[in-house]
Amino acid sequence: MTDDSTTATATATAAGAADDPSTAIAGTIGSGLVAHPPTAVAPNTGVTVSPVQSPRSRMIERAIGALALVGTVATVWLGIWVTPPDKTQGDLVRLVYIHPGVAWVALYLAFGLAAVSSLLYLWPRTRSLFWDRLAAASVEVGVVFNVCTLVSGSIWGKPTWGVWWAWDARLTSTAVLLVLFLGYLALRRVPAEPEVRARRSAFVALFAAVDIPIIHFSVNWWNTLHQGATVLNANLSPQIHGSMAWTLLLGFVALTLVFVWMLLVRYRIGVLEDWLGANELDLALAERHSEGSGRLDGPVADRPGAA
Amino acid sequence: MWRDAALVAGKDLRIEGRSRVGLSQVAPFGIVALVLFAFALGPDRQLMAKGAPGLFWVAVLFCTVLAVQRSVSVESSDGARDGLRLSGIDPAGLYLGKTAAVAAQLVVLELLLAVGVILLYGARIEVPWMIVVSCLLGTVGLAATGTLYGALSAGIRVRETLLPFLLLPIAAPVLLAGTRIWQAAMAGGTPATGMQWLRLLVVFDAVYVAIGVVLFGPIQETA
Numbered sequence: 001m002t003d004d005s006t007t008a009t010a011t012a013t014a015a016g017a018a019d020d021p022s023t024a025i026a027g028t029i030g031s032g033l034v035a036h037p038p039t040a041v042a043p044n045t046g047v048t049v050s051p052v053q054s055p056r057s058r059m060i061e062r063a064i065g066a067l068a069l070v071g072t073v074a075t076v077w078l079g080i081w082v083t084p085p086d087k088t089q090g091d092l093v094r095l096v097y098i099h100p101g102v103a104w105v106a107l108y109l110a111f112g113l114a115a116v117s118s119l120l121y122l123w124p125r126t127r128s129l130f131w132d133r134l135a136a137a138s139v140e141v142g143v144v145f146n147v148c149t150l151v152s153g154s155i156w157g158k159p160t161w162g163v164w165w166a167w168d169a170r171l172t173s174t175a176v177l178l179v180l181f182l183g184y185l186a187l188r189r190v191p192a193e194p195e196v197r198a199r200r201s202a203f204v205a206l207f208a209a210v211d212i213p214i215i216h217f218s219v220n221w222w223n224t225l226h227q228g229a230t231v232l233n234a235n236l237s238p239q240i241h242g243s244m245a246w247t248l249l250l251g252f253v254a255l256t257l258v259f260v261w262m263l264l265v266r267y268r269i270g271v272l273e274d275w276l277g278a279n280e281l282d283l284a285l286a287e288r289h290s291e292g293s294g295r296l297d298g299p300v301a302d303r304p305g306a307a
Numbered sequence: 308m309w310r311d312a313a314l315v316a317g318k319d320l321r322i323e324g325r326s327r328v329g330l331s332q333v334a335p336f337g338i339v340a341l342v343l344f345a346f347a348l349g350p351d352r353q354l355m356a357k358g359a360p361g362l363f364w365v366a367v368l369f370c371t372v373l374a375v376q377r378s379v380s381v382e383s384s385d386g387a388r389d390g391l392r393l394s395g396i397d398p399a400g401l402y403l404g405k406t407a408a409v410a411a412q413l414v415v416l417e418l419l420l421a422v423g424v425i426l427l428y429g430a431r432i433e434v435p436w437m438i439v440v441s442c443l444l445g446t447v448g449l450a451a452t453g454t455l456y457g458a459l460s461a462g463i464r465v466r467e468t469l470l471p472f473l474l475l476p477i478a479a480p481v482l483l484a485g486t487r488i489w490q491a492a493m494a495g496g497t498p499a500t501g502m503q504w505l506r507l508l509v510v511f512d513a514v515y516v517a518i519g520v521v522l523f524g525p526i527q528e529t530a
Contacts, residue, residue, distance in 0.1 A: 122525075176476055176479055179476045180476045180477070182472075183469075183472050183473045183476065186469060186472060186473075187469065187473065190463050190464075190465060190469065192463075196462075196529060199525075199529040200459060200529055203459055203522070203526055203529065204459065204473060207452075207455065207456075207477060207515075207518065208477065210514055210515075210518065211477050211480070214480045214507065214510065214511055214514070215479060215480055217507065218479075218480040218483045218484060218504075218507055219483065221487075221503065221504075221507075222483055222487070
């Protein structure tokens, strides 16, 4: 009996993994985060073990993580001990090594990636849960970076502008963006079939993405106080020099790596979550089953209710 | 498409005419909101007149959420949604019809709220046509986005709490633009500044109506 159910589950799971078109796309993208067809079967449970990460993708993930760590440590070291304080802003300028980098990841990289992958999910030819999971991971990590942007900006704003929060255009649009994507995450938490959830979320991400330029213009007309872009300004002449410029650049690279690493980990968790969602009942049943059969041999006094 | 839209809009408005949910619940809610805003700002009439444009639009936004909820719940019982899909009505027509019905109810409501704002807050309007145009454009935008999100959340059990969270941030530009146009059109404002905001509303409406017309079919299949 146990043997039969084991084979059945294993076949079903393997077939499911092979059907998933994300396998092919994930491979070409190079992230290598693929739910492998389960090969091992946990003893006595009748349920296949969870999808495992291939050694190659684990190595890539760890390498990016290590690079991100090194980059961040280097940025902190350069930012705090090596670079000089600013003429007008003093030590406050050191926030500039973090804040624009975090904002770049939050406002452009994460949400841009989420919008593009949502669009690719909705496009029938590229429809695959891979894009859905990528969008979800991207938004979730992006929300973390967005909060960091607002917090680091506030810390800088209090001594400089005298207030924790100003209703400036950029601050306001960043906050609206945060609320929009918190809505996206709230929608994702609504229990639904993976395909239904993916379509709903993709539509919401798309509507939000379309709204962003309109919000941008409207709050710009509404109020502007934030200082202009330092490096990528209109005449492309950076207003920052020497070790400060290099530290700023390193900060951008390090934070981008941190984002990529978090994205990979979150994507892998997403795969595992979906796997668990599909197999939760089987797992629980198997556990219950083995519990019953295992305890029968043991001492009767251990079992509750055996007086 | 247009004939379908007229059919659907007529059906929704007929239901509304018979059930009077909008008239007996949503409109009074709008008035209650106006009175509560007055309590929040204190009895200073000058302050209230100054805040009138924003308060008007916030009240409209809240009422939009209610109107959209109602528009969705009309279809949610007795398998009405499946019936609509089976009836062969063009999804674009269905979308336009539902949007038009919500917009029509909102226009009536705005009329009521505008009278309330003028009487209760002492707001003085200098350029009436600008107010009227801003209300019409803003209403189309709110109804268009509201119907989209309403359809998207139609099958969700926690719709009542999720919909405002999703819809209100999206509608933020309508609030900003509407408020600025009203400020421009009221006593002490500069009417010329209202023009760019009117253009923004036109863009907002065009974008979301276009999205609705194109995507309403696939969205319906999702729910």
